[in-house]
Amino acid sequence: MRPCVVFNPAARGARARRFLGALQTLSPPGTLWPTHRPGHAGELAATAAREGFDPVIAAGGDGTVSEVVDGLAGVPGALDAVRLAVIPLGTMNVFARELGLPLRPHAAWQVIQVGAERRLDLGRVEWTEDGRRRARHFVQLAGAGLDSRAIARVRWTAKQWTGPLAYALAGWQAWRGPQPRVEVTAGTTRRAGELVLIGNGRLYAGPLPMFPGARPDDGVLEVRVFERITWLTLVRFALAWLTRRPLRVPGTHDLRAERLEITAAAPVPIEVDGENVGVTPGVFTVGPRALRVLAPPAAGGAVA
Numbered sequence: 301m302r303p304c305v306v307f308n309p310a311a312r313g314a315r316a317r318r319f320l321g322a323l324q325t326l327s328p329p330g331t332l333w334p335t336h337r338p339g340h341a342g343e344l345a346a347t348a349a350r351e352g353f354d355p356v357i358a359a360g361g362d363g364t365v366s367e368v369v370d371g372l373a374g375v376p377g378a379l380d381a382v383r384l385a386v387i388p389l390g391t392m393n394v395f396a397r398e399l400g401l402p403l404r405p406h407a408a409w410q411v412i413q414v415g416a417e418r419r420l421d422l423g424r425v426e427w428t429e430d431g432r433r434r435a436r437h438f439v440q441l442a443g444a445g446l447d448s449r450a451i452a453r454v455r456w457t458a459k460q461w462t463g464p465l466a467y468a469l470a471g472w473q474a475w476r477g478p479q480p481r482v483e484v485t486a487g488t489t490r491r492a493g494e495l496v497l498i499g500n501g502r503l504y505a506g507p508l509p510m511f512p513g514a515r516p517d518d519g520v521l522e523v524r525v526f527e528r529i530t531w532l533t534l535v536r537f538a539l540a541w542l543t544r545r546p547l548r549v550p551g552t553h554d555l556r557a558e559r560l561e562i563t564a565a566a567p568v569p570i571e572v573d574g575e576n577v578g579v580t581p582g583v584f585t586v587g588p589r590a591l592r593v594l595a596p597p598a599a600g601g602a603v604a
Contacts, residue, residue, distance in 0.1 A: 303412070304331045304353035306344045306368050308360030308389065335364070342371030349378035355594055356382055357412065359405075361390015362440065366573035369591065370437045373422065385412045385594040392574065395440045398501040398516060399595040416597045419589035420516045423500045425570060426585075427578040438572035439591070440516075441504055444562050444580055445482045445495035446529050448569035449474040451576050468538075475529060482564045482580065484525055486557035493553070495526040496562055498584055507544045508537075519588035523555040559585050 331353065333344045341358070345368040348356045358368040365386055372378045387408050388396035399418075401408050423438040453470035479494040497510060499522040504510035511522040526533065526549070533549050540547040560583075562570070567579035 301355070302331075302353050303355055303357055303385070304333060304344075304348040304351075305357045305359050305387070306341050306348070306364065307332055307334045308341065308364040309334050335360075339367065341367035342374070345369075345371030346375050346378070349375045349382050354382050355385040355412065357385040357387060359387035359389055361388070362392060362394050362573045363575045364390070365395050366436075366438055366440075366575065369422065369439050373424075373437045373590075379422070379590055379592070383417060383592045383594050385415075387412075392506040394503050394506055395501075395573070397507060398440060398503050399593065401595060411596060412594050415594045418517070418593050418595050418597075420591045420593055421500055421519060422587040422590040423498070423521060423572070424585050424587065425572060425577070425582045427570060427580070427582040429578055434578060436572055436577045438500065440499070440501050440573055442498040442570065442572045442584060443496055444564070444568045444570050444582070445493070445526075446471065446474055446479065447495055447497060448571040448576055449477075451571050451574065452569055471534075475534065479529065480564055480566060480568050482562055482568055484523060484555065484560055484562050486523065486555050486560040489555060491525040491553045491555065493525040493527040493551075494529045497524045497526075498522070498560070499524070500586065505541060508541045509544070509546050512546045517589055519586065520556045520558055521560065521584060521586050523557060523560060525553040525555070527551040527553075559583070 335341045341364050345356050349372055356368060358365040369384060372382055386396050386401060387405050388401060388403050393403055401411055423442060424435060425442055426433060426435045450471040453473050481492050481494060482496045483490060483492040484496055499511040499514055501516040502509045502511050502514050514522045528551055536549050537547055563581040569576040570578045570580060570582045
């Protein structure tokens with residue numbers, strides 16, 4: 301094992317500082333590469349893959365994990381040669397929760413030492429920007445509509461101080477404005493609504509099982525289309541989040557697809573793993589079991 305830790309020093313403040321201080325006490329110690337700007341985690345992960353590090357450990361939130369995976373995916377052969385590991389230091393840590401990882405850094409490090417390797421699906425979205433075709437991989441979730449418009453309103457300082465409440469406030473602000481409709485096309489099926497969520501697993505916004513029957517290794521993407529987001533939808537969402545129960549609201553459509561397209565009359569932000577990366581239209585696909593991950597064994601024992 302020759303681990304490289306791609307570390308986001310801005311992830312949840314005190315938690316990140318404690319992990320940094322304890323890094324040298326962990327065994328074996330990892331080579332530490334801190335990030336300095338948005339997108340830097342992906343660049344460091346690509347360099348780590350080229351230099352033969354394994355595993356590459358994303359120490360940060362869901363955005364850091366997503367960037368690391370995208371960086372690995374950009375190096376030919378890296379997804380087969382390099383394992384991903386995660387030290388959850390972020391606000392929501394949705395992917396870590398999906399894997400069943402402990403949220404305490406020291407305990408997560410122990411999983412890296414003895415955990416099973418799992419093969420998970422890897423999502424990908426393509427869009428056009430400035431006349432060029434661009435792409436981004438994602439591990440857990442993507443979407444467009446109210447969700448991505450709320451992310452655009454989240455302030456970094458508020459996120460550091462209030463955690464999930466920063467997203468709740470941004471979502472309220474986005475909901476009070478006009479709600480552009482987003483259309484999903486999957487094969488011959490079309491659905492439209494004010495919010496489209498695309499999942500590669502069960503969880504959303506931390507512990508909420510948005511896609512209860514999903515598996516991150518089943519070779520398909522889960523899609524949920526909300527026709528309208530009313531105040532009652534927001535109340536039901538809050539209750540589901542607090543109780544960690546599936547969200548059930550009228551006027552939703554659930555789809556499953558290996559490939560789908562989302563469009564809108566005017567450009568709407570596209571988010572992946574909690575970060576906006578581009579705007580509609582976007583084409584989403586999935587790479588079955590393309591990602592090697594160190595994690596606790598899945599329920600039912602699904603491992604590589």
